[in-house]
Amino acid sequence: MPELPEVETVANGVDARVRGQRIEEVWTSGKAQTFKSAESEIGEVLTGARIERVRRVGKTIVMTLGRRQGVEDAGGRDDGGKRRANGMGREADSSAALRNDDQEGKAQGENGSVVAPTRVSAEFLVHLGMTGRLLVSAAEAPAPAHTHAVLRLGDGREVRFVDPRRFGRLSVRVIEAVEDGYAGPGMEPLTISEEAFRGLFRDKKGGRRTVAIKAALLNQSLLHGVGNIYADEALARAGVRPRRQAGRLTRAEYGRLHAALKEVLTRAIELGGSSVSDYVDADGVRGFFQLEHRVYGRGGEPCRVCGTEIRKIVVGGRGTHFCPRCQR
DNA sequence: CATGTTTCCTGACAGC
């Protein structure tokens, strides 16, 4: 399952391989659920754009696209400041803006366009879901089964989105400038302060959240990027039981959890992520953090610290692993 | 708003 470290590895790998390339042609599979934006929109936005940069936000891969001014970008949009930079609910707005753009763009193509430096105009968002992969391949390499999108690049290579289980999602959003770039639904685990981290577990009125701490860690609108593996591993290292109420940890426990989470994610990035099922990076290479898992996938096995049998339960609908002795 | 439940989808694996 691609979580923050895996997505970071893939995004960096893809960035190194395709930055600066122009997208010549786009193919999509027609499997509706894979596309959050309409496929036609994705094709229109991506075709002819230049890949400025590929990065990770939460669990989402963000491909920043540049275009030449005077063609696709001409004509002012009227957002009226509706789109705010706080992450949620912006994609629908962007789609609406995009449709306007396209109509204007067509009229303009006939006039002939002014050559100007490329500028940021849109982003291509790729969420890998559970089994999604983003691969950079030679065009001659046979496309894997369950390929749902192919971007043909100027140098002939292809970026391919492959997703057997189809929990992944592709979308595009139009932006005015880099500052309006996709911010994700929550806070970044790698950079959040300890104080802000504690604040996640209080509701709007400052009350203590009653959900299980594990469920809260998985809530992407609080903290984005943490998934099932790293939630379990962080809780194990912090010595906190997954079912504890999120708002009722001690200050020391929040401190340990905050530190453990960063530690676990950072270490996992160093090792190229965890390959528990079929995760591979942009080169098809597996990660190695699974070798350092303390609890995830180890139900019934002895705890590496105290030897007690690791238990597997369900919390927030997710398989959850913990040591009943080390975690209180 | 906070929280819980259901749904999507198919490969892997258990059981017969």
Next chain:
DNA sequence: TGCTGTCAGGAAACAT
């Protein structure tokens, strides 16, 4: 061998 059934799980939609 080959079939059927069950399960996993991120995030959005829906329900409470």
